[in-house]
Amino acid sequence: MLTCKQFLQELNDYLDPSIDPETKRHLESHVAACPNCFVVVDTTKKTLQVYKGMEPQAVPEDLKNRLWAALERKIAAKKKVQA
Numbered sequence: 277m278l279t280c281k282q283f284l285q286e287l288n289d290y291l292d293p294s295i296d297p298e299t300k301r302h303l304e305s306h307v308a309a310c311p312n313c314f315v316v317v318d319t320t321k322k323t324l325q326v327y328k329g330m331e332p333q334a335v336p337e338d339l340k341n342r343l344w345a346a347l348e349r350k351i352a353a354k355k356k357v358q359a
């Protein structure tokens with residue numbers, strides 16, 4: 277099973293239409309099981325739609341950093357609740 281960090285590192289590949297199907301399945305199984313990453317994927321897709329029509333590009337670094345920071349806060353908060 278992927279960790280959220282590993283998933284985020286693969287996020288660009290996941291959103292790449294030319295992704296290898298096996299990798300995509302692997303990443304999709306994480307999104308299906310992880311509400312946090314589902315939100316990250318959803319937000320990223322919506323944000324990337326803004327760039328549609330412009331030259332193709334990867335997920336902007338600042339967006340990725342913001343999502344990552346939000347995700348880490350969520351994970352930290354969840355850990356606190358469980359402890």
Ligand SMILES: [Zn+2]
Nearest residue numbers: 280310312313
């Ligand atoms: Zn996750």
